Amino acid sequence: MKINDKDAAKRASNIKILIMDVDGVMTDGRIIVDNNGIESKRFDVKDGHGIKMLIRAGIKTAIITGRKSKVVKYRAKELGIHHIHQGAKDKAKSIDILLKDANLPNDVAAYIGDDLIDIPAMKKVGLTFAVSDSVKEVLNQAHIITKNRGGRGAVREVCEYILKNQGLWDEAIKRYFQ
Numbered sequence: 720m721k722i723n724d725k726d727a728a729k730r731a732s733n734i735k736i737l738i739m740d741v742d743g744v745m746t747d748g749r750i751i752v753d754n755n756g757i758e759s760k761r762f763d764v765k766d767g768h769g770i771k772m773l774i775r776a777g778i779k780t781a782i783i784t785g786r787k788s789k790v791v792k793y794r795a796k797e798l799g800i801h802h803i804h805q806g807a808k809d810k811a812k813s814i815d816i817l818l819k820d821a822n823l824p825n826d827v828a829a830y831i832g833d834d835l836i837d838i839p840a841m842k843k844v845g846l847t848f849a850v851s852d853s854v855k856e857v858l859n860q861a862h863i864i865t866k867n868r869g870g871r872g873a874v875r876e877v878c879e880y881i882l883k884n885q886g887l888w889d890e891a892i893k894r895y896f897q
Contacts, residue, residue, distance in 0.1 A: 780802070
């Protein structure tokens with residue numbers, strides 16, 4: 720469901736919240752479980768920094784994931800992500816609840832996903848992204864496909880795209896050049 724670059728940029732200019740899946744988007748999709756059942760995931764530090772830049776620019780962030788994990792709760796807290804829906808088997812319903820709680824209309828929400836469970840959520844928002852290594856059906860549903868893979872800079876790419884299309888990029892990076 721690709722859209723032209725001009726329409727995508729216009730939609731991005733209005734985004735007030737970025738909603739992210741975790742496994743395969745914020746991570747590379749691999750889950751490590753040790754002999755004691757302790758789960759760990761690998762997050763990309765540049766993705767995390769992109770999320771922090773969005774938050775500093777006044778754009779809300781959220782996580783909707785089908786799994787439940789202490790690691791996700793910890794990472795969300797570390798990054799300042801306040802809206803977290805774990806164990807979400809119906810991501811479209813989670814989108815509805817999240818946007819109602821945030822008092823935001825659907826068209827100012829963006830979603831980034833990678834697998835079939837993300838498609839219903841993608842149909843609920845104004846701008847959709849798929850990481851480059853998403854399943855075919857998600858790639859077909861997305862307005863924009865990232866160049867980077869999940870857990871390998873895709874979230875950062877989306878954050879920069881939103882900031883640049885809102886004219887906030889120069890302000891977001893100014894602090895690093897002073």
